[in-house]
Amino acid sequence: MFTQLSPAQPDPILSLSLIYNSDQRDNKMDLGIGVYRNNHGQTPIMTAISQAEQRLLQTQTTKSYVGLAGSEVFNQCMIDLLLAGTSAHCRTVGVQTPGASGALRMLADLIHVANANTTVWLTDPSYVNHKPVMEAAGLKVKFYPYFDSVTKRVNTDAMLSTLAQAGSNDVVLLHGCCHNPTGADIGIEDWQAITALANKNGFMPFVDMAYLGFGDSLEQDGAGLKFMADNIEEMVIATSCSKNFGLYRERTGAALLVGNTINNAQNAKGRILTLARASYTMPPDHGAALVADILTDTALTAVWKQELTMMQQRIIGLRQRLVKTLAAKGCDQFSFIADHKGMFSMTGLSPEQIMRLRDEFAIYAVGDGRVNIAGLQEQQIDYLADALIAVTQ
Numbered sequence: 001m002f003t004q005l006s007p008a009q010p011d012p013i014l015s016l017s018l019i020y021n022s023d024q025r026d027n028k029m030d031l032g033i034g035v036y037r038n039n040h041g042q043t044p045i046m047t048a049i050s051q052a053e054q055r056l057l058q059t060q061t062t063k064s065y066v067g068l069a070g071s072e073v074f075n076q077c078m079i080d081l082l083l084a085g086t087s088a089h090c091r092t093v094g095v096q097t098p099g100a101s102g103a104l105r106m107l108a109d110l111i112h113v114a115n116a117n118t119t120v121w122l123t124d125p126s127y128v129n130h131k132p133v134m135e136a137a138g139l140k141v142k143f144y145p146y147f148d149s150v151t152k153r154v155n156t157d158a159m160l161s162t163l164a165q166a167g168s169n170d171v172v173l174l175h176g177c178c179h180n181p182t183g184a185d186i187g188i189e190d191w192q193a194i195t196a197l198a199n200k201n202g203f204m205p206f207v208d209m210a211y212l213g214f215g216d217s218l219e220q221d222g223a224g225l226k227f228m229a230d231n232i233e234e235m236v237i238a239t240s241c242s243k244n245f246g247l248y249r250e251r252t253g254a255a256l257l258v259g260n261t262i263n264n265a266q267n268a269k270g271r272i273l274t275l276a277r278a279s280y281t282m283p284p285d286h287g288a289a290l291v292a293d294i295l296t297d298t299a300l301t302a303v304w305k306q307e308l309t310m311m312q313q314r315i316i317g318l319r320q321r322l323v324k325t326l327a328a329k330g331c332d333q334f335s336f337i338a339d340h341k342g343m344f345s346m347t348g349l350s351p352e353q354i355m356r357l358r359d360e361f362a363i364y365a366v367g368d369g370r371v372n373i374a375g376l377q378e379q380q381i382d383y384l385a386d387a388l389i390a391v392t393q
Contacts, residue, residue, distance in 0.1 A: 012128060013366055020364045028362035029380055031371040034180065034343055035248060036214075036311060039377050046246045048304035052293040056286075066285050068273040070096025074288035077295040078239055078254040082209060082222060088229035091262045093269040095255045095276070096283045100210050100240030101129060103255035107206065107236045108137035109275045110257075110268060111171060120206065121163070121172045123147070125346070125368065127180045127208070130173060144172075147182045149348060152336035154184050160193055168202035176209030176237075177221035178342020181370035185215065185341045191224035195231050205235040213244040213308045214315065214374075215341035233260035241291050243343070244308055250287030315343065315374050318381070322373070325385045334388065343374040353391040361387040 016032040035043050069075060075094030083089045097103040111118050120134045123146035134141050145158035166172055174194065179185055186194075198205055207225055215221045229235060237256040242248045255272060259265030276282070294300040323338040337345045349357070349369040357363040363384065365371045376384065 016364055023362060025362040031363060031365045031375050034372055036243060036374045041377055046307050048294050048300050048307060049246060049290055051300060052290040055293060056289055065282060068276055068282060070283040071288040071292055074292040075254060077292050079256060082225060082237065082239060083229050086226050086230040088258045091265055092256055092258045093265045095269060095272050096288050097253045097255050098280055098283050099242060099251040100238045100253040103238035103253045104133045105137060106272050106275055107238060107255050108134050108139055110272050112138045113271060115169060117169050119170050121166055121170060125181055147184055147346060152184065154186055156190055163194060163197055166201055166203040170203040171206050172203050173206045173208060176207045176225050177215045178211035181344050181346055183340025183342060183345040188224055188227065191227050195228045198232055205232065207237045209237060210240040211243050211342045214312055214343060229258055234258060241287060245291055247287040251284055252287030252291060318373050318376050322381050322385065325381050329385055329389060331389050343372050344370050345373055346370055356391045357387055363387055
């Protein structure tokens, strides 16, 4: 049977890490895979996570099954974190999933069960895994204009003009904040306009919230989502604890379902659990147990928020220092990097320039020009600036 299979196409991001790991040069720099690193090049375990793990080790008495929905305490914590203070809060249910990718797939499967003729609209460009996940669930995929490659900002007019064509058989996927891969975010006015279009035309919003707290703040990053949830009858949300809790390998995520009534939301949850049973059955417990402990303990929540703010501020500082360093060297073509949000920026570099960065400078970035600013160390900024200037001259 296996002899009939052709070789699979390597993942453009994960395969890059394998090449990076085999590189023997001392000055190599990984700006490809989307993980936060400190100034020592490490992805640290957050203090709140360490404290919660110690408490879990001392108090947990069993490793028995939790249930198809995972930790319901965790699910409610995610609902509270994202939707507290909105009219949607009391008509939202949650399902713990294996990371946000698991949430994306479970929600896509649910959409296909509800309406097999659904088309999902994605930003152009979008997270590399969005299209494969939606298509694997049997959904049709289209792209709407989003990123202006000249201004390196959102092309609002083109975006709204295209989304005005979406109708009742459509789902529009939005990045909650810190757009991956571009770093260019829509503003609150855009959230308001898209909400109005959804209510007028009947399409359902699907928000991928993977980087809450990495842009401006927990409150500001979630403001657009909260506005939409407060003013719409039905939507779905995929959320992740990989970045803002540093739980990358624990695969801790959630799928949230906002219904026009809590009964309809509960019905949708039941269908997701049936789909989960036929897939992974139950999500891993460890990461969710830690997050639930942190978010239900006032002291641990304060520790977590303080450390998250430090990480967010460090990313902003890296962006500003890189732009200032480039400007001091007479290069202002990357000034937009200081305006982008979160981990990533789309540089506009060509695949050939990206290859030059790798071959000549041992700097690894994704072939489409995306760089992970959060993977940068302060002492590498000058070297990166020189490399960027060299490949663009």
